[in-house]
Amino acid sequence: DSCMLTVLASHAVAWSAAARHAPLARPPTRLAMQEDALASLFEDKPPASWSSPEWQWGSAAGAAHEVAARVREDLNKPHRRSAFLTYAKADEPAVDLVDLKMALALACQRARNYGCDEPDRRWEALMEEMAACKYERMEEDATGKVVPTIDVTALAEAVNGRLPTPFGAAVLSERPVSVIAEGLVALDFVEKGCQ
Numbered sequence: 001d002s003c004m005l006t007v008l009a010s011h012a013v014a015w016s017a018a019a020r021h022a023p024l025a026r027p028p029t030r031l032a033m034q035e036d037a038l039a040s041l042f043e044d045k046p047p048a049s050w051s052s053p054e055w056q057w058g059s060a061a062g063a064a065h066e067v068a069a070r071v072r073e074d075l076n077k078p079h080r081r082s083a084f085l086t087y088a089k090a091d092e093p094a095v096d097l098v099d100l101k102m103a104l105a106l107a108c109q110r111a112r113n114y115g116c117d118e119p120d121r122r123w124e125a126l127m128e129e130m131a132a133c134k135y136e137r138m139e140e141d142a143t144g145k146v147v148p149t150i151d152v153t154a155l156a157e158a159v160n161g162r163l164p165t166p167f168g169a170a171v172l173s174e175r176p177v178s179v180i181a182e183g184l185v186a187l188d189f190v191e192k193g194c195q
Contacts, residue, residue, distance in 0.1 A: 049098075049148045050133050057105075057131040064102075071102045072194060081190045088181035097150050100180055104159070105130050106194030107187040116192070122162040123187060129158065152176045159183035 048054045048063035056062025075081050084103070087094040108127035111117040117124050129135065135155040136148045156176030160166045163186055167179055184190075 047098075049136060049150075050101075050130060051136050051148045067098065067102050068106060071099050071106065074099070075103060075194065078190055078193075081184075081193060085181050085184060085190065088184075089175075089178040091175075093177040095177070097152065097177070100177065101130065101135070101150055101155065103189070103194055104155075104180060104183055104187075107184055107189050107192075110192065110194055111187055116188075118162075126158055126162060126183075130155075134158075152180070156180050162186070 052063065054063045057064045059065060075084055084095060088100055105127050108123040112124040135151045137151045138146050139149045141147050153176055156172055156179040160172055160179050163182055172179055
């Protein structure tokens, strides 16, 4: 027992000597972590978008693949797709426009791949136009940076022109997100999904 105590004591003395000479690493305070998080909001570049080089629509390696996988997972059940459309068509739409645009592109792709597109291939053409960044525009954000954003009006007009019964100008201007959601309805999104 005394031998064990001697060993423990010598280790304790050695550790305490080393500790005196090495600065202690303190965990960051909550305030420091909040300041770091706040600073990163202004330093981080915006997420990839259709016009970003890293987007790479159609590639298994691009950011589009990651967003598509997430949207497919989030909307993998009919009741989720139904709720998504309900939120998109609400008076105050409550859906992420990136997710809405991705769901539309995936539904267009599905229509093409499974032969469900119209004979004029209108939905495939819409998907190709989205991939060509036709429905994005550059806009200044709150920090003054110019970033790509979804041109909701132009996308709604493109969808409206492909609907079996297009909406009038009033609905198109007042509820463009709802018009985009109607594109998903026309593609039987709730029943067929975007797999």
